[in-house]
Amino acid sequence: MTPLALEPITAAGLLITDTCPARCRHCYVVAGPDRTGWMTAQAAAAHFAALARLGVRAEGIHVGGGEPFGDFERLLAIVRAARSAGLGGVGYVETNGGWATSEALARERLATLAEAGMRQLAISADPYHQEFVPPERVQLLHAVAREVLGRGGVRARRWKWLHEARDVAAMPETARLDLFRTFLQRYPERMAGRAAEQLSELVPRRPVEELPAEGCRRALLQSRHVHIDPGGWVYAGTCAGIVFGCATGDRPLDELLGRWRPEDSPLLALLAEGGPRRLLDAAARHGFTPAPGGYADKCHLCWSVRKHLVRAGAGDATLQPPEIYLS
Ligand code: SF4
Structure with missing residues (x-):
């Protein structure tokens, strides 16, 4: 690969x-x-x-x-x-x-x-x-x-x-x-953030094993754009809550992106390689069980796993800012 x-x-x-x-x-x-x-x-x-x-x-x-x-x-x-x-x-x-x-x-x-x-x-x-x-x-x-x-x-x-x-x-x-x-x-809306919480009930759901298994390299690393939140957290593409790091006066955006390496962001790298299904084993160790009713799309699963990890205190530097997962 x-x-x-x-x-x-x-x-x-x-x-x-x-x-x-x-x-x-x-x-x-x-x-x-x-x-x-x-x-x-x-x-x-x-x-x-x-x-x-x-x-x-x-x-x-x-x-x-x-x-x-x-x-x-x-x-x-x-x-x-x-x-x-x-x-x-x-x-x-x-x-x-x-x-x-x-x-x-x-x-x-x-x-x-x-x-x-x-x-x-x-x-x-x-x-x-x-x-x-x-x-x-x-x-x-x-x-x-x-x-x-x-x-x-x-x-x-x-x-x-x-x-x-x-x-x-x-x-x-x-x-x-x-x-x-x-x-x-x-x-169709991407079922992440509040959409996952409040709209996903309104669309058909599929069990985890029927969701796409491919990685999210294109969305995370090849979209050629980022979003920067009020605190300086730099979201990968439109995947809010998955960050390359925090752009600050000491570490401006160009330096942060130029120095980013997959080993700095293990969860982001896992998602890029295998999509949210790749997170399931790690999440299971922290008590995550897939919803019996399934998920609207792979972003819905991704959001659910990420939120669970952060709330269980098992997120990493990739899943920021905490407020997005805790509010
Ligand atoms: S599954 Fe997660 S990483 Fe992949 S595109 Fe959706 S929100 Fe982004």
């Missing part, structure tokens, strides 16, 4: 906060009102400088959360820091749009961010967000963004839902679950 190696990155997301007024059922970083982490503008500037040294271009960089508009002055300082680092701005900033309470506020904030170097606004719109964010706010934000930033300056995930969005908060729980079930058939 080819030795494990981390491919050079071409994209990165700065998750500048894990706090969010919403607590969406599909959130793989487990953001919510009870989380309080924020990245400082100084730390973001250091990450941008490292990304510039790695040759990552502005269009490969995004800023998200949590909800980054929860501290607009900080968000603005962070977008400006990308330019100061020589990146020419950031590709896009993600938001759930809940802050867009008036046309004037949306217009002013978008114009200010665009001038600071934000190239595109990405609006999150789906039934999970609309349990917390009134649909008229995302629709207002989208309309204003098209005017201020132009057609190419805004995108929505999910575009079709944005136009048909319903106020999910006003629906009874049984109707919400029906809506989520239908939406999951149309747009």
Whole structure:
């Protein structure tokens, strides 16, 4: 088998906060009102400088959360820091749009961010967000963004839902679950983080032995992008909670990634080689037994095993930050 190696990155997301007024059922970083982490503008500037040294271009960089508009002055300082680092701005900033309470506020904030170097606004719109964010706010934000930033300056995930969005908060729980079930058939979610806890019951499950047995080398080492959380933890691709390490002033992102070796992260290496089924023996020694009802996908199994290991005090430096597993 080819030795494990981390491919050079071409994209990165700065998750500048894990706090969010919403607590969406599909959130793989487990953001919510009870989380309080924020990245400082100084730390973001250091990450941008490292990304510039790695040759990552502005269009490969995004800023998200949590909800980054929860501290607009900080968000603005962070977008400006990308330019100061020589990146020419950031590709896009993600938001759930809940802050867009008036046309004037949306217009002013978008114009200010665009001038600071934000190239595109990405609006999150789906039934999970609309349990917390009134649909008229995302629709207002989208309309204003098209005017201020132009057609190419805004995108929505999910575009079709944005136009048909319903106020999910006003629906009874049984109707919400029906809506989520239908939406999951149309747009499958990776069942990790809160999605594993709250949505996996809504999709068919398979026993462990029927889940794919291949390794996750592509997702962990070959996706060519990372996410950096408010505390500096560097997630492999979109696998939140599986890290290469913590990027700090003493050990900036480029140095951390450049020096990463599989032996530094035994659990990450096991996952890359054999996927979550490879963790089962180790997990069994710490009392893990597979769920009798099976799992929605291999990420669901992966999440369940990782959470069990951390809660049993048997995680390693790879499974960080603890809050993501304990909240
Ligand atoms: S199974 Fe785990 S390591 Fe593999 S892609 Fe899913 S979350 Fe990432």
